[in-house]
Amino acid sequence: MVRLKFSIELAYQVADAGCDFVFNIHAAQTRQQVVVYETLGISQVLQPDIYTDAVSHNRYLRFHAAPGPLTVSYAATVDVHHYRELPDNLSEIGVLHLPGQVLPYLYPSRYCQSDRLHRLAVKEFGHLRQGYSRVQAIRDWVNQRVTFTPNSSTGTTTAVDTLIDEAGVCRDFAHLMIALCRAVNIPARFVSGIDYGADPALGPTDFHAYVEVYVGHRWYLFDPSGTAIPMGFVRFATGRDAASAAFATMFGGVSSSAPVISIEALPDDNGNLVLPEHLAEALSTAGLED
Amino acid sequence: MVRLKFSIELAYQVADAGCDFVFNIHAAQTRQQVVVYETLGISQVLQPDIYTDAVSHNRYLRFHAAPGPLTVSYAATVDVHHYRELPDNLSEIGVLHLPGQVLPYLYPSRYCQSDRLHRLAVKEFGHLRQGYSRVQAIRDWVNQRVTFTPNSSTGTTTAVDTLIDEAGVCRDFAHLMIALCRAVNIPARFVSGIDYGADPALGPTDFHAYVEVYVGHRWYLFDPSGTAIPMGFVRFATGRDAASAAFATMFGGVSSSAPVISIEALPDDNGNLVLPEHLAEALSTAGLED
Amino acid sequence: MVRLKFSIELAYQVADAGCDFVFNIHAAQTRQQVVVYETLGISQVLQPDIYTDAVSHNRYLRFHAAPGPLTVSYAATVDVHHYRELPDNLSEIGVLHLPGQVLPYLYPSRYCQSDRLHRLAVKEFGHLRQGYSRVQAIRDWVNQRVTFTPNSSTGTTTAVDTLIDEAGVCRDFAHLMIALCRAVNIPARFVSGIDYGADPALGPTDFHAYVEVYVGHRWYLFDPSGTAIPMGFVRFATGRDAASAAFATMFGGVSSSAPVISIEALPDDNGNLVLPEHLAEALSTAGLED
Amino acid sequence: MVRLKFSIELAYQVADAGCDFVFNIHAAQTRQQVVVYETLGISQVLQPDIYTDAVSHNRYLRFHAAPGPLTVSYAATVDVHHYRELPDNLSEIGVLHLPGQVLPYLYPSRYCQSDRLHRLAVKEFGHLRQGYSRVQAIRDWVNQRVTFTPNSSTGTTTAVDTLIDEAGVCRDFAHLMIALCRAVNIPARFVSGIDYGADPALGPTDFHAYVEVYVGHRWYLFDPSGTAIPMGFVRFATGRDAASAAFATMFGGVSSSAPVISIEALPDDNGNLVLPEHLAEALSTAGLED
Known part of the structure; x- marks a missing residue:
């Protein structure tokens, strides 16, 4: 088990008409990821609403902010229990044997046009x-083909764009890997969160996007960008791609600053400190029904 | 209440390796759409699996077919209870007040790139x-701008393509209307099904794609293609776009013939025959929690 | 006749491997635009080559620059003789009656996908x-639909993108107008240059992109961006779109600063000062064979 | 020298409003390709116009056809003199040393978006x-990656589409090879014509699209589709891509039948019959100034 403590601070300047916000900045509560402590701070007096999706465990924080400055801070300590498996034991699951709720992750989505990539993927x-x-081979192919390049993509960049451009950030690596997996009928989904142990050469700690692929009846972690340590991931939201799992969506005029994020590993209640590291085993933080 | 009886016959030739199928050809069972009778026939001896999604009520029929001919036939009688409302009573619901499960329908999807259309839609x-x-104005704008043109689009045609091409089939009208609604923050979803009363000039009865938009705390029916009578719709599947609500998805080599579909209106148990007609009221076949 | 005196200063930092440059910063020499004085300065000792295209009159300045700083300055005084015509006298020319060398401007090009826009344009x-x-109507349609928005587009933005995004800079306005003209079989071409009298609210004087359309057996000036005064245009290069008329193309690693451009109107040899102004007449700076 | 005799028959049904046609079906007259005999037949009484572009040698046949059936037939005998060179002797020419009229073939065009492919090509x-x-390596890469697939593309399919789809016809192979060459600063152009010796398994003799690349101060022939024998090519038109070198462009309503084309090799005046064959040498049919 890895215990991670982190904090996020988001600062906005809301324009004159006010702005509705939808955030996905709460750590997901799953059987494998236990939130032992959390706190949310909002610098305006307002009525936040938190909706937890029963299927994905995503927690959507929504509120209306008045014009002027707004700060949203969230801090939590989570215990991440990793399910480990030997890669050789994990087979692909045929379309007929997938749990029904996994089916949506077979289909193309906004930024993962697997329907365009079938021939290439085959x-x-x-x-x-x-x-x-095979999933690892797809992950490696994407990792080698695409170069991590800050500011090389935008919010509307797709997997097909990334395939052509061969440059992107973690979100783009994830979209391309997902699209290629689905193109050969392997369910794959997008995960947003943060991570412990990111390469400091890539700049200050930021949100992270990675991939979960459904093999051996469970969702397993992959990091196609190669910038992080899967064992250090904290899951916020999952979705078919970034369109359903963005950390923040704004409906109104607003300007924002770069997020300030810090994360550290803590000893567990028995004083044991487990630090995330690269492992040869396959890792999952999802239960069988997640 | 409208009672509709219909039958669908799908014929395939499965290639040597066999083929996995996922169908959405069952009428959805909702509070407003009651399946009073149904029957499914498959010309091969096989083990079909039917998964019903708890949220959408979509029923996914899955099976593996052996090489050779395959016929799938489905027939049903459904009672469609229309919730009617005066359009003036139906207001848009702000992002903060949408039920959580409606949120996904605000976001862009594979064929509905609302993120590209925000400025144009505004x-x-x-x-x-x-x-x-306002939703009706969007529907009319799409209907007037796009010309119904058989074979003018493909399975990868998107709302942006349709906006540029100004031609398409019912699926394309639906995608463009959905994208424009979402671009002004109105939740909209794709519905596949069949319909009673289609314009016979458009050819033999076929599957239909239409739109549901969330206003006044309920999903209301719209037919941007203008080829059908909303009161005659039978709902099979809903989704963010055609990527999650196709009537058939094949994983393997297969050739298919045109579907053979027939539909008629029947009298109810008291002998009253209600025929679908164009109405001034807004219509919904979704319950408050659908 | 308008006499315009201008200077351009371009500053680069050439990377270690050196860099080949191709510039289009010389005022075109045509029957209607006479270069009365010009001077070119390059801060490195090198061998520049100037190639003048016989058909377009574009002048291509080419050289190899060594690593380190590089400044290219060009200054000129040009006499622009405007051919004026009453708009009502200018008819479209049928495909059969176009001069052969005008034909290329009927066809789609990199950033002007008229082949996608035929139905919409009709x-x-x-x-x-x-x-x-009709050309004026196309120009006005583009001008009203697209909002001038600095930094809203990139070097690969196309007319179709601009139609969807409804935002762009002068280059994007030009590409969309050109694509729509060609889509209804009116030859149109891209012009790069600079202009006297640009709206100072848009920032410091910069290069400008505008449109020439072939009607009444001559190329006439249009400014779809509405940011400038056509009578104040100085033509550098014409082409099917920005791909053939960029002011600078670099083949190698280089970083650049914003260009520094100044322009003023001078009295002619008789002491008459004509200032560019908006006119009701159609203006051309092309001879019959240009 | 190869002597080829061929005939083309094109049949159209012109709609009620009549139709303007622009054809590129005349064999180009160059120093290396001599038209020894040709004849043109048009089934309507009309005034054809033939414009020969001074730079490309393309011959544009233009006329207006009345409603009803139209047949255009062209037959010619051409002597193709191949300039041969050992591949090892052919070096790439730096941007600074290219003849000015070759420069346009460095830049992206409608169907060859080299500006999107720079990183991938590098x-x-x-x-x-x-x-x-290196050019041969690009040709082989395209040939191996893309599968020749009739009817897999349309008139608006681009090099980027083909890269993603990995399927196409000769036009698509040509566009992708051209885009990749330009992306590494090698001038490349599109050629339309017909060819002797096409693989009969691909169907009846048809128009062909191939590539010329500028190396060693001359344009050399490449056939990325691998369906033909370069020595058997007859050149009709060259251009930056299919947008400027289509064999027929119609401005009006018209339906067309498949072209009927036949081609044979003839003995020369001395009775020597040279049959096109695959050669190890590089071949050019362009003179130094073509």
Whole structure:
């Protein structure tokens, strides 16, 4: 078990008409990720609403902010219990045997146009032995082909764009990997969160986007950007792509500053400190029904 | 209440490797749409699986078919209870007051790139009085701008393509209307089904795609293609766009013939025959929690 | 006749491997635009090559620059003789009667996908009386639909993007107007240059992109961005779109500063000072064979 | 020298309003390709116009056809003199040393978005030794990646689409190869014509699209589709892509049948019959100034 303590501070300047916000900045509460402490601070006096989606466990924080400055701060301590498995034990699950709620992750989505990439994906990955190792091959292909390049993409950049541009940020790596997995009928989803242990050369700690792929009857973690340590991920929201799992969506005029995020690993209640590290095993933070 | 009896016959030729199928050809069971009779026939001896999504009520029929001919036939009689409301009573619901499960329908999706259309939608519809009449204006704008043109689009055609091409089929009208609604923060979703009363000039009875928009705390029916009578719709599946609500998805080599569909209106148990007709009221076939 | 005196100063920092440059910063020499004085300065000792295209009169300045700072300055005085015509006298020329060298300007190009816009253009402009007034209607449509927005587009933004985004800079306005003209079979081309009299609210004097349309057997000036005075244009290069008429193309690693441009109107040799102003007549700076 | 005799028959049904046509079906007259005989037949009494572009040698046949059936037939005998060179002798020419009229073929065009492919092309081909062999590597890459698939593309399909779809016809192979060459600063152009010796498995003889690349101070032939024998090419038109070198462009309502084309090799005046064959040498049919 890894215990991670983190804080997020988001600062906005809301324009004259006010602005509605929808955030996904709460750590998801799952069987494998236990929130042991959390606190939310909002610098305006307002009525926040938190909706928890029963299927995804995403927590949507919504409120209306008045014109002027707004600060939203969230801090939490989470215990992440990793389910570990040997990669060789994880096979792909045929379309007929997928749990019904996994089916949506087979289909193309806004930023993951798997319907355009079927032929390419079959040519590149169709001949590989099915299973976790094939997913790993897709992850490696994306990692090698795309160069991590800050500010090279925008909020409307898609997997097809990234395939052509060969540059992007973690969100773009995730979209391309997801699209390629779905193109060979492997369910894949987008995860937003933060991570412990990011390469400091990439700049200050920021939100992170990564991938979960459904093999061996469970969702397993992948980091196609190669910038982080999967064992250090904290899950906020999952979705078919960034369109359903953005950390913040604003409906109104607003300007924002860069988020300020800090994260550290803590000892557990018995005083044992487990630090995230790269492992040979496959890791999952999802229960069988997540 | 409208009682509709229909039958669908789908014929395929499955290639040598066999093929997995996922169908959405069952009428949805909702509080407003009651399936009074149904029957499913499959010409091969196989084990079909039917998964009903708890949130959408979509019923996914899945099976593996062996090489050779395959016929799938479904027939049903459904009672559609229409909730009617005066358009003037239906206001838009702010982002903060939407039920949590409606939120996904605010966001862009594969074929409905509302994130690209915000500026255009605000210019065209931003100044209109909010409410059902604004949604109707979007529906009319799409209907007038796009020309119904068989075979003018493909399975990867998007709302942006349709906006540029100004031609399409019912699926394309639906995608463009959905994208424009979401671009001004009105939740909208894609519905696939069949309909009673389609214009026979458009060819034999076929599947239909239409739109539901969330106003006044309920999902209301819209037919941007203008080819059908909303009161004659039978709902099969809803989703963020055609990517999650296709009537058939095939994972393998297969060739298919045109579907053969027939539909008729029947008298109810008291012998009253209600025929679908164009109405001035807003219509919904969704309950408050659907 | 308008006499304009201007200077351009471009500053670069060339990376370690050196860089090849191709510039289009010389005023074109045509029958209607006479260069009475010009001077070119380059801060490195090198061998520049100037190639003048016989058909377009574009002058391509090419050289290899060594690593380190590089300044290119060009100054000139040009006499622009405007051919004026009453708009009502200018009719469209049928495809069969166009001079052969005008034909390329009928076809789609990199940033002007007229082949995608035929249906839309016919619907919007197909019913209008042919002639200069129809071109003016296209220009006005683009001007009203698109909002001038600095930094809203990139070097790969196309007319279709601008149609969807409804935002852009002068280059984007030009591309969309050109694409729509060609979509209804009116030859149109891209012009890069600078202009006297730009709206100072838009920032410091910069390069300008505008449009020439072939009606009444001559190329006439249009400014779809509405930010400038056509009578104050100085033509550098013409082409099918920005891909063939960029003011600078670099083949190698280089960083650049904002160009520093100044322009003023001078009295002619007889002491008459003509200032560019908005005119009701159609203006051309092209001879019959240009 | 190869002597080829061919005939083309095009059949149209012109709609009620009549139709303007622009054809590129005349064999180009160049120093290396001599038209020894040709004849043009048009089934309507009309006034055709033929414009020969001084730079490209393209011959544009234009006329207005009345409603009703129209047949256009062209037959010719051409002597194609191939300039041959050893691939190792052909080096790439730096931007500064290209003839001015070759510069346009460095820039992106409608269907060859080299500006989007720079990074990808550098990664794939940037490390290769410059020269003919690098161009051959690009040709082979395209040939291996894309599968020849009739009816898989349309008139608006671009190089980026083909890169994603990995399927196309000769036009699509040509566009992708051209875009990749330009992306690493090698001038490349589109050629339309017909060819002797096409693989009969691909169907009846049809128009062909291929590529010329500028290396060693001359334009050399490449056939990325791999369906033909470069030595058997007859050049009709060259251009930056299919937008400027289509064999037929129609301005009006018209339906067309498949072209009927036949081609054979003839003995020359001395009775020597040279049949096109695959050669190890580089071939050019362009003179130094073409």
